[in-house]
């Protein structure tokens with residue numbers, strides 16, 4: 001009975017029932033079916049034969065905009081046992097009912113039902129201080145049936161009781177927990193960009209990740225008329241609405257060679273563009289990790305991820321990242337790191353076996369295997385050298401070099417462990433860690449101690465050290 005009353009209340013309020021009374025409930029005879037009738041321009045409606053005000057005391061009437069009916073909705077959803085919350089900053093109404101959620105943003109023709117984007121024929125609007133929302137879209141998403149009688153300008157909404165109790169709180173499907181991207185993986189940045197923003201971001205992402213870069217190129221390029229999303233019939237909108245798969249040129253890289261795909265695209269109506277779907281359909285990405293990123297006019301990337309997960313079911317799809325054409329590497333590094341991505345260090349083992357330096361003082365010796373980057377190349381060119389090592393923070397031994405080293409920004413970013421040798425770029429000092437320390441974008445990794453960590457750790461005063469190359 002509780003369930004019955006909830007749904008009755010809900011539907012009694014299909015057009016803003018602030019003053020719904022139990023009297024109306026008593027008159028409903030069909031226990032499993034509800035019928036609500038309303039008429040354009042009429043402030044009254046009938047609920048299973050009972051006449052009620054749509055918006056008590058206010059005289060609000062349903063209006064038609066662009067062939068769609070808009071109504072005030074708050075009381076409807078609340079009476080359904082659902083919830084309405086209002087995000088003032090985002091100008092978005094969040095409707096929750098029966099474990100489902102609809103998000104509608106004022107003046108935006110894109111709505112989200114359980115995070116899936118839908119194009120609306122008419123955007124939510126404010127009229128006479130009332131928030132007017134598209135009733136057909138909402139009722140149908142929440143599984144009611146909507147009929148339109150054009151001659152009588154009448155809308156009839158019918159529904160059946162759902163099997164589950166309505167929830168008081170909107171339930172948002174949580175993003176699945178994803179395992180992190182494999183460390184030290186071979187990565188490819190691949191992007192689609194219609195007007196260049198995402199391509200610029202993709203170049204920065206590729207640089208930050210040390211990844212190769214490739215582009216998704218539509219066989220038929222998009223003209224500006226194709227991208228005019230204000231025109232319902234523009235190519236981009238049509239392709240999205242029909243879930244099309246526009247043809248793309250074969251990629252200029254062999255995707256099978258990569259473990260990680262950094263996938264970039266512009267947001268189109270909250271989604272990834274159809275050519276990205278073509279890419280996901282056309283290439284075998286099973287077993288790979290996909291890190292999605294986007295540019296947009298303001299929308300987040302969240303709404304586009306479910307489609308990517310749907311089209312790449314055997315891939316690990318991580319959290320997405322929204323940037324702009326001027327996003328810097330620091331933000332990208334953070335996203336990569338948060339999703340378990342570690343820059344590849346291809347070819348390093350051979351190099352490390354070859355290039356070692358020796359730090360010596362008194363009868364002590366520390367051997368460091370060097371990384372191969374512009375900073376270590378410069379360091380090698382300055383050897384032999386004499387430095388003073390001092391303790392810093394009970395964590396590392398540091399030395400301010402007489403001659404500044406080249407700062408290889410492309411190699412920057414280091415998560416020191418005991419024995420890590422790095423250049424701290426802001427101050428230009430050499431840092432030799434004997435304790436674990438946190439990741440820093442400002443550290444340029446130079447190498448790792450192979451032997452002698454114990455004597456370095458035991459150093460208890462400033463020491464003059466000689467450094468030369470091990471031949």
Ligand SMILES: Cc1cc2nc3c(=O)[nH]c(=O)nc-3n(C[C@H](O)[C@H](O)[C@H](O)COP(=O)(O)O)c2cc1C
Nearest residue numbers: 193194195196197198266267269270296297298299
């Ligand atoms: C068809 C179409 C739909 C769009 N939909 C949205 C949207 O829903 N939200 C948003 O913030 N921006 C939207 N935009 C704006 C683009 O996401 C934004 O301009 C993006 O940076 C373009 O990237 P590009 O230069 O790489 O093509 C849309 C653009 C087009 C062409």
